[in-house]
């Protein structure tokens with residue numbers, strides 16, 4: 422069969438139109454969208470910071486000794502980055518793609534599939550940034566962040582958000598049905614939530630587990646957030662930055678290719 | 687406007703569109719008719735690059751679609767078979783946001799949305815959600831959305847399927863108004879009256895191949911003649927008479943369809959000598975052509 426090679430088309434700035442569509446919808450429900458990142462850190466800080474902190478005492482690590490509450494505060498932002506971006510490009514993008522046929526409608530306009538998918542990924546990362554900004558405000562009210570370095574949480578949220586948005590989009594391109602997302606959530610998101618240096622230092626784990634943790638993207642996002650939030654020296658974050666950049670460089674093209682295979686017949 | 691040469695689409699072994707060649711001139715309304723699964727939607731989807739073609743050449747506005755897909759898409763309006771309006775947005779937002787996908791600046795998008803809302807008579811529902819609209823309103827909105835970029839070619843895939851007679855006539859009026867302005871229209875439909883009313887020229891396709899092509903009148907004339915005699919519960923004498931006369935007919939068991947181009951004379955003989963009741967002479971329609979060419983069996 423004489424099949425033309427399907428050329429991958431590089432997205433242009435038109436992808437912002439797709440981003441704008443999601444932004445328009447988001448603005449209409451901003452009150453509901455704003456609540457989780459505002460309330461979630463309060464719940465966690467109350468439960469862990471006040472309830473649990475009295476039992477565990479301060480956290481002693483190479484970077485010094487800090488209260489348990491200060492230890493988990495940046496990790497809460499990291500978890501939010503992961504969840505906002507990942508859930509946006511999995512469940513939310515899947516609904517738009519599969520049930521609402523939004524991508525199909527866009528494909529009849531000058532937009533290309535690559536622009537649509539890139540716009541969605543960028544939107545997922547944007548939600549991570551918005552959530553982080555809100556959490557930054559709340560957690561700062563508890564006096565747990567170091568300024569001005571805590572402002573670096575925003576670029577960290579962008580990078581981390583892109584990483585998880587790309588990962589989510591790869592799953593969206595391959596799952597047969599929306600229920601299948603339970604699998605990556607259970608096998609990928611939940612273990613990371615617990616074992617990425619979020620609620621206890623990685624040093625507490627056996628060596629092999631520390632090694633596995635280093636392979637998980639959330640570990641590196643936590644690393645970045647902790648450095649920004651607590652004002653640790655920045656050069657130490659180079660490996661985390663490199664890891665997340667590489668992750669995006671691999672998963673972004675993968676998401677585009679997988680989506681083209683799914684949608685273009 | 688459209689020049690398709692040996693256009694083909696294969697899904698694995700199935701050739702949904704099998705080397706079809708056709709062209710559409712500017713200002714023309716061209717129809718694609720065919721039973722379910724004939725390949726109409728697939729053909730249309732290749733025209734705006736939604737489905738990549740397997741083989742053949744496709745030129746729109748003199749541009750080759752392989753090299754100029756984005757430019758071509760900017761000049762087409764598509765009304766797809768299934769309503770894919772954005773349920774997260776209001777009626778007006780659906781139009782304005784769609785305009786943004788075409789890179790139309792917001793003030794112009796607003797102006798065009800105003801015009802189109804009045805064109806489809808939905809101004810009073812402009813802030814409604816998509817889920818609140820009736821089927822006819824949805825279809826009109828899809829039509830308006832297809833016009834937001836002021837296309838040179840309008841593609842309509844079964845624009846009136848599932849609509850009540852009022853909504854169908856409303857939609858036909860809109861399409862006729864657009865035709866009068868010189869817009870080129872490509873239309874698929876299962877309704878022969880719709881095709882006869884709107885299309886200047888049409889083709890009937892089946893299993894990915896073109897069966898015939900021509901103007902509605904010419905197709906009726908060439909393939910079934912001007913008039914049809916239908917006989918309900920024919921008796922043996924009548925069958926024998928029709929057989930002897932050599933007039934082409936179809937025997938559906940309980941019903942005879944006689945392609946009596948001879949018309950009145952033949953009908954009078956028939957009804958005087960053999961028909962107690964249940965004989966009917968009527969003008970031939972496109973539907974007769976369609977059924978004669980594509981057969982009466984169910985598809986799939």
Ligand SMILES: Nc1ncnc2c1ncn2[C@@H]1O[C@H](COP(=O)(O)OP(=O)(O)OP(=O)(O)O)[C@@H](O)[C@H]1O
Pocket residue numbers: 686697702720721722723724725726727728729767
């Ligand atoms: N993505 C696809 N993968 C495999 N087969 C497909 C695909 N899309 C369409 N087909 C097949 O191609 C054939 C033509 O389908 P198409 O939708 O073009 O028909 P149609 O003429 O529009 O029918 P209808 O009147 O029901 O809308 C059908 O047999 C259909 O099953």
Ligand SMILES: [Mg+2]
Pocket residue numbers: 726727728767843
């Ligand atoms: Mg169809």
